[in-house]
Amino acid sequence: MKNRIILKKILVTFLMVLFSVIVNAQETCATATTVSDLTGGTCATSTVGTVNDVGSAGCEEGLLDTWFTFVAQGNTATIDVTASAAGFRPEFAVVSSSNNTCTGTFSVINCFDLGGNYTVINGTVNGLTIGTRYWIVVSSNGDVTTGNLSVCVNNPLPVAGCVDNDACVDRAVLALNPVGGAAACVSDCNVGANIGPDFAGNNCYDLPNPTVWYQITTGPTTASLNISVNSATMGTPEFTLFTNNCATFSIVNCVEGTGSTATGNNIPVAANTTYIIAVSNVSGAQGNFSLCVTQNGDNSACNTTNALTVVSTSMGSPLAGPYQAGEQVTYQYTVTNWQQVNCNYIGAFVPTFGNCWDPSSFNAQGMPVNIGTPLNVNGVIQPCPPGPPCAYNACSGTAAGTWNWFPAGSATYNVAGYYPAGTAMPAGWYFLNSYNPATGSCTGDPTDPDNSYGDGNFPACGTNTFDYTLRFTLTAGSLANCGAGTTDCSVSIKTFADGEFGFWNNLGCTADLPDTAPASFLCCTPPIMTSLGSSTICSNANLNFPLTTDIPSTFSWVAANNANVSGESTTIQTGATITDVLANLTGVPQVVTYTVTPTSTADGCIGLPQTVNITVTPLNTIASGTSQTVCINSAITNITLATT
Structure with a gap:
């Protein structure tokens, strides 16, 4: 807070009057007492004036004036005024003259007054012109005319x-x-x-x-x-x-x-x-x-929680690849709670695609054509603060803008961060405002991502709860990729803040890194399983199930656990025959499911897994009816045999 004793300079020029009347003592400008010691060590003194020479000046309430004067040797002066009479309540104005003499028009430079019953007052006057004469006009709040006044001025020489x-x-x-x-x-x-x-x-x-x-x-x-x-x-x-x-x-x-x-x-x-x-x-x-x-x-990270995942493959390939020729792979990218560090809104989602993807996956500007879930907009233009309508009053409550795909080179990286300053940015989804960032008005929307803010609750900052979801599908190229060496099926996505490339000028978020899903294209000849997909055995029998493919291969296999059967291998085993001895622990047939994965011996190419279902029947029990007692050479009653 500013010192409240030092009142603000009175901006309106105060015309005090032109005068040349000579009155007793120091009651006029012409008879003003000179303050010669400007170090504040020796004060100038005078009896109290009894003449209303200029009326009230500035903040002064008293009408009877006592005049002092000094020639400034520095730009600032601290002035102390002391009255000897109790209850004098001194007040003073510092004035200058238009011609530096008593015949000029006076203007108030500053004025000092206090409340209560006091005899000492001080104040500091700034902005003085060296070599200019100033007058200190002292009066009494109650027009007291007794006692003496002393005025000290500390007006130091400027230090070069x-x-x-x-x-x-x-x-x-x-x-x-x-x-x-x-x-x-x-x-x-x-x-x-x-x-x-x-x-x-x-x-x-x-x-x-x-x-x-x-x-x-x-x-x-x-x-x-x-x-x-x-x-x-x-x-x-x-x-x-x-x-x-x-x-x-x-x-x-x-x-x-x-x-x-x-x-x-x-x-x-x-x-x-x-x-x-x-x-x-x-x-x-x-x-x-x-x-x-x-x-x-900047070591701030704004995209602190994100994930790029493969959610499906159309031909059954592992989600992590490798992907087969013509296979459709669906990706999902999510951002949770974007952090608006230094008020940076999220401004761009920039993907990078490996070279295995078929050109039909993209339009002429490089954007994926199969977008299942487009980027959502979170930002809303906020209401105007209290007072007159603001520039964005007409569009408050509406969406902050839209996501748009721009080809490479449409935006420029502004700072030395993730890229060197001045780097042309890659193609990607960039945010364009539905208001003019330069003026805040609802018209003049930007068409250039370099001139736009990102997605945010304009003009508010600190909203750290915005989430985003993007889903798209790419198609792997043909088998010609293998001969051309275009087998990189990776995808990565990097976010950028509007302080890195857009209209915002506070740096942030440069510590954000891309999220990458690495994968490759399947170029080998995968083996195809030719063995049966099911079989039936009796309980406690050795399965001895043979595994075969169309080309020489090795096999790995594993069973899903069935609590009603013992003997199944629930950890991965290898070999061309499933050799488990399976025991059915119940009286009804049970199924054990095996997953078999072939690998070609020629080039190590992994084929699609095969599911093998083995039905295990329970052991039979012979039931022969009741027992009989007979004599030698006597006939017996027929016995009927049955199994359970």
Whole structure:
């Protein structure tokens, strides 16, 4: 906060009156007491005036004036006024003359007043012109006419090294060390410097006290800055970071310090950009200080949760490949909770396709033609804040834009991050806003991805819950791929933030890496299973099931567990015969399912697995009816045999 005793400069010129009347003592401009010691050590004194020479000036409420004067030797003066009479309640205005004499038109430079019952008041006046005469007009809040007044003025001479950069246009250049290097520091002072800009309202970025200026330029990989001002003599140092324009003063960041330090860390900035730093003190104190600036690179990841998977293959090939000629492979890519680091919206999905894919999988611009699930849009244009209608008022509540496919070279990478700065970006899905990013208006939508923000709740930041899903299908090429060597069936997808290539100028997300699904094209001759797909055996019998293919091959096989059968191999076995001894533990037939995978002995080509179903029947039990007792040579009753 600004010191509330130091009132803002009165902008309206105050006409005090032209006069040449000579009155007693120091009651007029012409008889003003001169303050000759401008170090503040020796004060000028006077009896109290009893004449209303100029009426009330600025903040003054009293009408009876006592005049003092000095010729400025520096740009800033601290003035102390003391009254000897109790209840005097001194107040004073500092005025200048249009012709530097008592015959000119007076203007109020600053005015100081307090509340309550007091006898001492002080204030600091900035922006004085060296060599110009100023008058201190003291009055009593209650028009007390008794006692004496003393006025002390501390108006230090400018220190040569403290005023060479006290104007924005004369700013000193501070060369920064590269990203990852040490802080670049400068030792300087603001003693006697001119005041900086004082904007409407009471703002952190106001600079109504002695201010000095610097210029810095960020590097190609800079994402943020650490800025600190430290001073043993300035208890409340402050700094403001502006864009590189001394006319408009567009504010980037400001810090009002305490405890002799003002520090701002990780202040987002654009790479390869020039900025202005103004250093001052909240309370108006002057002295020596050190300014240090550190460049930070971007190590942020915005796409922290993603997955690229194969969800189906049309010919039954393993999801991880290799894929057969003409086989259709469906991919799905998901992003969960995109993180808007430095307010970076997601701006592009850029895929890379291996060379095994048939050209019919893509259109003339390289986009997959078979898209099952297109990219979704999450962003919504937000309502206007309270106040007059904003530029995007008419389209608030509508979608932030659309995803569009652009061929390679349609966008340019802006910074030194994943690509070198200036690199033409590959083909991919890029976001185009349904509003004008430059003006925020609902018309003038961009047609160039370089001039667009990404998908976000414009103009809000920090929405980290956006999810995305993309599904598409590619077709593997013909067997001619094998002779041509085009057997790379990999697919990868990389996301990019709008601060990397689009209209946004804060770097972020450069640590994001592509997600890749590697795979190859099936170029060997796979064996085809020719053995039967089923058989039936009795319980406790050795299966001895032979495995055959159309070309010489080896085999691996494994059984799915059946809790009603024992003896099946549930771990992978090898051999041309399934040799398990299967026991049916129940009284009803049970089925054991084997999966057999052939591999050609000539080139190691893996064939499609075969399913073999083995039915295991339970053992029979003979039932012969009841027992009989007979004598020798006697007939027996017929016995009927049955099995269960």
